[in-house]
Amino acid sequence: MPEPFEYAPAPESTSVVDLRPSYGLFVDGDFRDGAGESFKTVNPATEEVLAEVAEASEADVDAAVAAARRAFEGPWGRMPGRERAKYLFRIARIVQERSRELAVLETLDNGKPIRESRDVDVPTVAAHFFYYAGWADKLDHAGLGTDPRPLGVAGQVIPWNFPLMMLAWKVAPALACGNTVVLKPAETTPLTALLFAEICQQADLPPGVVNVVTGAGATGRAVVAHPGVDKVAFTGSTEVGKAIARAIAGTPKRSTLELGGKAANVVFDDAPLDQAVEGIVTGIFFNQGHVCCAGSRLLVQESVADEVLTRLKERMATLRLGDPLDKNTDVGAINSAEQLARIRALSEVGREEGAEGWSAACELPERGFWFPPTVFTGVTQAHRIAREEIFGPVLSVLTFRTPAEAVEKANNTPYGLSAGVWTEKGSRILWMAQQLRAGVVWANTFNKFDPTSPFGGYKESGHGREGGRHGLAAYLQEAQR
Structure with missing residues (x-):
């Protein structure tokens, strides 16, 4: 038999990424030290420590939710949709400009091949922000009732398998609809969420509109259970999704849960x-x-x-x-x-x-x-x-x-x-x-996947839809149709 075709090594350079020794929390437009302990995030391909990351305490989550509430009741909540759209378009363009940096960092922290980070994940992130930027001033025409209004503060907990893409699926429609966000990335893959926080600064997003609190399960539970959170969005395991459903039962909180599958x-x-x-x-x-x-x-x-x-x-x-x-x-x-x-x-x-x-x-x-x-x-x-x-x-x-x-x-x-x-x-x-x-x-x-198409499941795969026009409904109050 002929010898298999051999590929010469073609490693992507990591020089495009400026990794810090440690990272804090992103609250009210700035990075700050956490009140709790820190944890290490590692490269799963080498087991090498990439950085120390702050673990948000309940007090840190309180501060993030308070900042999000001020932004919602202040400039962001009163901003016309056409002005919000400018920020989303700006974020989308910066994601494209920093696409190589984002792709390399995602691969370092997650372990997925650089071809997937570069050719699938990051382009899909930019596409979602572009798509929902286009909706920001057209919510009256989305078929979701007359004069649709945002819910308020969204607590969003994202998984480790598509850290940056899941961030975009949640943050982009939330901002387009006029909500503010407290985001909790997975403890094993927090770095691209923290780089996204830098992108929010670069885009001059008003302070408090997006807040990033890193940590493990306790931090996620604090975000979900916080009385100042109006909407919970979660992607992850069915077991955790059930726990979230129990935690918010009997409260006015809205939720979307995208859970496990066995397709x-x-x-x-x-x-x-x-x-x-x-x-x-x-x-x-x-x-x-x-x-x-x-x-x-x-x-x-x-x-x-x-x-x-x-x-x-x-x-x-x-x-x-x-x-x-x-x-x-x-x-x-x-x-x-x-x-x-x-x-x-x-x-x-x-x-x-x-x-x-x-x-x-x-x-x-x-x-x-x-x-x-x-x-x-x-x-x-x-x-x-x-x-x-x-x-x-x-x-x-x-x-x-x-x-x-x-x-x-x-x-x-x-x-x-x-x-x-x-x-x-x-x-x-x-x-x-x-x-x-x-x-x-x-x-x-x-x-x-396409940002114009809704995604979500039935039974123990959760409820609600992300993506497309349907993804807007999860972040808007029910209005008179």
């Missing part, structure tokens, strides 16, 4: 198989599988199951795992030791329950948190790996014979965030989309 990627026998295999790979191995809407359950029609699996393994053998800053890398590092332990534990359970795991030959780096792309066959719906969200590069393969069986198996989950359908028949795509209980159904593609 089915359904491949019919008439699908374009090469294209479908690319979609399968994108669906589960993009961002190391750290994706709520990942296509972690592959449902293949029996007549083409062997062929799809053969082509899939051949494609997996070409994936390059390694240094996330190398532009040739396809699969980066797992975000944390804790997440790696969960992936390993559930994969071992899959083998113990009788499924057969396969990974292409792959040399893992000696330092950092790594897990090879893995596919499990012989999986049944009773297997834990087919029911629980692994949140890693692990694919479970099941088969079906009829469209009705595919729908039954796809919907046999407590989650309902996303799904994919691969077939040449448009009528089948439309029928499947109607039958699948999922917030987003992709047709002959997977993991495609």
Whole structure:
């Protein structure tokens, strides 16, 4: 056999990022020391400490909420939409100007490949701010009632898998609608949120409009439970989402919760198989599988199951795992030791329950948190790996014979965030989309996002929608229609 094509190393330089030894909190337009302890954020590819970050106390959260309230009741809340739009446009342009810096910092702190940070995450961030800037002076025409008004102070808690993108999904519509924000980034990936705070300063955003309080679970709970917060937005695990729902029950707080998923990627026998295999790979191995809407359950029609699996393994053998800053890398590092332990534990359970795991030959780096792309066959719906969200590069393969069986198996989950359908028949795509209980159904593609399209789920995948015109409704008071 011919030797595989070799790629010369193509590392991205980190010189564009000016990492500080320590970071404080961003409150009322300025950085300040926190009243609590500090914690370390590390590079998951090397386990090297990147910086010390302040852990916000309840007193710090109080100060951030008070600053947000002053801004809401002051200049920002009284500002016409056309003036708010100027700030959002300015932020979007600065994000584009500093895109390389943001992409490198995201990869350093998160572990995802630089190609994904550079080509997907950062452009999507800018697109969301551009899109919602366009809505800021048109809220009367959004179909959300006459004279729509902002809710007030939004407490937003974002995850570690898409730190900057999830920030944009939440901050951009909140500001467009006239709200102010107290943002709590994930404790393992706070650095791009703090760089975004610098961008807010560079854009001359009025003090208090955006505040960033870093910390772990206790800080997030303080933001969610604070009586001065009018709206809670959270993306993360279903378990934490349930805890948030309990915490705000009986209060007037509004909420949007985008939680876990166990998406089915359904491949019919008439699908374009090469294209479908690319979609399968994108669906589960993009961002190391750290994706709520990942296509972690592959449902293949029996007549083409062997062929799809053969082509899939051949494609997996070409994936390059390694240094996330190398532009040739396809699969980066797992975000944390804790997440790696969960992936390993559930994969071992899959083998113990009788499924057969396969990974292409792959040399893992000696330092950092790594897990090879893995596919499990012989999986049944009773297997834990087919029911629980692994949140890693692990694919479970099941088969079906009829469209009705595919729908039954796809919907046999407590989650309902996303799904994919691969077939040449448009009528089948439309029928499947109607039958699948999922917030987003992709047709002959997977993991495609656009700021104009709403995103969200059903059942234990949460409630509410982010993106598009629907994303505005989450940040506006209900008005007379």
